[in-house]
Amino acid sequence: MSRWKISVDKNLCICSAMCVAIAPDRFVLDERQRSGPVEAEIDPDDEVRDAAASCPSEAISLVDAGTGQPVDLD
Amino acid sequence: MDPPEHTRLRKLVASAFTARRVEALRPRVAGIVSELIGAMAARSQPADLVAGFSLPLPAQVICEMLGVPAADTGQFHAWSDTIIGDWQRDSGEIMTALAELYGYFGALIETKRAQPAEDLMSALIAARDDSDRLSEQELTVMCCTLLIGGHETTANQINLSLLLLLDHPGEVATLRADPGLIPRAVEELLRCTRLGGLPPTRVTTEDVQIGGVTIPAGEQVIPLYGTANRDPSVFSDPDRFDVTRDAASHLSFGAGVHHCLGAQLARVELQEAFRGLMGRLPGLRLAVPASELEFKPGMAIHSLRELPVLWDQP
Numbered sequence: 001m002s003r004w005k006i007s008v009d010k011n012l013c014i015c016s017a018m019c020v021a022i023a024p025d026r027f028v029l030d031e032r033q034r035s036g037p038v039e040a041e042i043d044p045d046d047e048v049r050d051a052a053a054s055c056p057s058e059a060i061s062l063v064d065a066g067t068g069q070p071v072d073l074d
Numbered sequence: 075m076d077p078p079e080h081t082r083l084r085k086l087v088a089s090a091f092t093a094r095r096v097e098a099l100r101p102r103v104a105g106i107v108s109e110l111i112g113a114m115a116a117r118s119q120p121a122d123l124v125a126g127f128s129l130p131l132p133a134q135v136i137c138e139m140l141g142v143p144a145a146d147t148g149q150f151h152a153w154s155d156t157i158i159g160d161w162q163r164d165s166g167e168i169m170t171a172l173a174e175l176y177g178y179f180g181a182l183i184e185t186k187r188a189q190p191a192e193d194l195m196s197a198l199i200a201a202r203d204d205s206d207r208l209s210e211q212e213l214t215v216m217c218c219t220l221l222i223g224g225h226e227t228t229a230n231q232i233n234l235s236l237l238l239l240l241d242h243p244g245e246v247a248t249l250r251a252d253p254g255l256i257p258r259a260v261e262e263l264l265r266c267t268r269l270g271g272l273p274p275t276r277v278t279t280e281d282v283q284i285g286g287v288t289i290p291a292g293e294q295v296i297p298l299y300g301t302a303n304r305d306p307s308v309f310s311d312p313d314r315f316d317v318t319r320d321a322a323s324h325l326s327f328g329a330g331v332h333h334c335l336g337a338q339l340a341r342v343e344l345q346e347a348f349r350g351l352m353g354r355l356p357g358l359r360l361a362v363p364a365s366e367l368e369f370k371p372g373m374a375i376h377s378l379r380e381l382p383v384l385w386d387q388p
Contacts, residue, residue, distance in 0.1 A: 016333050018088060021081035033330070054088035056333060073094075 002066035004044055006037040006052075012059035019051035019060060027051065041065055049073060076279070077331060083208060083216065086201050087335065090139070090194050096338040099135070103342055106134050107350035115354070120361035123381040124233065127351075132228035132343055136221055139339075141186065141193025149178070154222050159370045159377065179217045194220070224336045226375050227269065231340065232347050233378045235263040237367075238315060239348075240360060245317045250352055259317035260344045265303045265324035266315050269376060273297055299325045357386035 006026070008019075013034040019027040020035060026048050027035050042048065052060040053073040062071040075083070089095065114126040133147045156163065156171035183199060190196040195217060201207045208216065239246055249259055275294050282289045289295060302325045304312035309321065327334035334340070351358060360367075361382035370377040 014333050015330050017077075017331050018081070018085065021077055022085060050085075050089075053092065054085055056088065056092065056335070056337065058093050 002044075002064050003041050004048065004071055005041050005063045005065045006048060007040065007061050007063075008035045008037060009059045009061070010034045010036070012057045014057045014059075016056050018054050018056065022051040022054060023047040035059070044071075080331060083212060084331075084335065086198060086207060087194070087216065087220070090197070091335050091337075091339055093338045096342050099139070099339070100342050100346065102138070103131075103135055103346045104350070106131055107346045108354075111350050111354045119387075120382040120384050123236070123383045124229070124378055125380070128229040128232035128236075128347070128381070129225075131232070131347060132225050132340075135339070135343060136224040139194050140217060140220060141191050141195045142182065142221065146178075150175075150221060150225070154226055155370070157222070158226065158374045159372045161372055175218055175222075176214055179214050179221075183213060183217070220336075224339065226377055227336075228340050228343050230375055230377050231264070231267065231269050231344060233381050234267040234269060234376060235260075235344065235348070236351070236358075236381070237360075237364065238263060238267055240358070241364075242315055245315060246352070248317055249348070253349060253352065255317055256345050256348050256352075257341070258320065260341060260348065261321040261324060262315065262317050262319055263344070264326040265309070265321040267326075268300045269326065270299065270374070272374070273299060297325075297328075299328070355383075355385040356388070357384075359384055 008027070010030075015029070015033040015035070017029065017033070017035070020029060023045070026038055026042065026045065028038050029035055049062065049071060052062045052071075062073070063069065064071055110127050110130055114121045114123075117126075129151065130147065133150065134144055136142075137144050137147060153171045153175045157168055157175070183195070186193075186196050187199055187203070190199065198208070198213055198216060202210065202213045239249075245259075249255055273296055275296055278289050278291050278293050278295060280291045303309070306312050308323060309319070327337040327340075361384045367381065368379045370379055
């Protein structure tokens with residue numbers, strides 16, 4: 001199965017920390033409380049999908065590393 | 075409420091309120107705006123914008139999202155008015171209204187449990203029954219919170235925004251000439267209006283350093299969002315109302331873990347509301363002097379009783 005690339009747009013991040021709460025092993029807050037991925041490329045993970053779908057500012061983007069297409073969040 | 079309880083509950087509803095999901099509701103929001111303005115225009119002037127537009131718009135949207143019968147909205151207005159409308163109201167009356175609201179949702183939850191539908195209440199009931207992710211009481215409180223939270227807030231943000239706009243005819247002309255500025259104007263309106271009365275108190279969970287001062291753990295803090303929204307280091311010439319400025323970094327929806335869950339929904343409602351009001355009611359103006367407008371004596375929200383308006387008949 002294809003891997004996923006995670007990125008967080010720090011300009012969109014509003015520090016709600018939903019992602020860290022949902023997938024604590026996958027996201028980490030920096031010194032300004034903005035989120036970022038622990039690892040930029042991962043095996044598919046439902047918690048990460050859940051975190052991306054729940055981000056209030058939609059700052060998390062999740063892309064199929066093989067195809068470059070966005071991962072379906074539903 | 076703090077993490078982890080807050081996170082567990084917020085996660086259950088967060089995905090329904092993301093920009094992507096809410097954007098899908100935009101055509102329906104625009105449809106409700108159109109229906110309400112059409113109904114107002116068909117009646118005689120002056121019209122009360124609170125009863126005819128600003129209250130029914132968010133009420134109808136949140137009712138449809140939750141799956142609450144729109145016919146019951148009159149009853150919610152009465153309960154919500156009793157609960158937050160007047161800080162001097164007898165606490166017994168407030169408790170009675172709360173009990174009635176909880177009772178109403180308790181009964182509706184049972185109805186939906188028997189007959190689930192494609193709505194947020196049914197999804198929350200499934201989260202309760204299928205995977206035990208919230209208690210029965212949390213389920214009821216969540217429904218009440220979503221209903222009340224998405225209702226007087228947006229309604230009065232429409233009212234206060236319109237009052238501010240009508241005080242600045244030049245900005246109205248700018249918006250009418252270029253409706254593409256409406257999303258930007260909505261952020262500036264959120265920045266410049268003061269929807270909240272007394273902001274919710276926060277309690278520090280650890281020592282916090284801010285502006286060279288240490289606030290010890292366990293202290294109560296009242297964040298003055300309205301003042302932050304006029305921080306000259308963030309917004310140049312902060313007291314100037316300018317619908318063309320980029321005001322998106324305002325704090326009117328709060329920040330961090332308690333950032334308003336319904337922010338994106340409120341934005342879509344406000345944008346469609348002003349697109350409709352500006353586009354369909356030329357010459358929209360107050361029917362009484364602004365000084366005669368009456369606010370409810372509640373402390374949570376600056377809530378107008380009535381907003382009588384006139385416009386030019388086409």
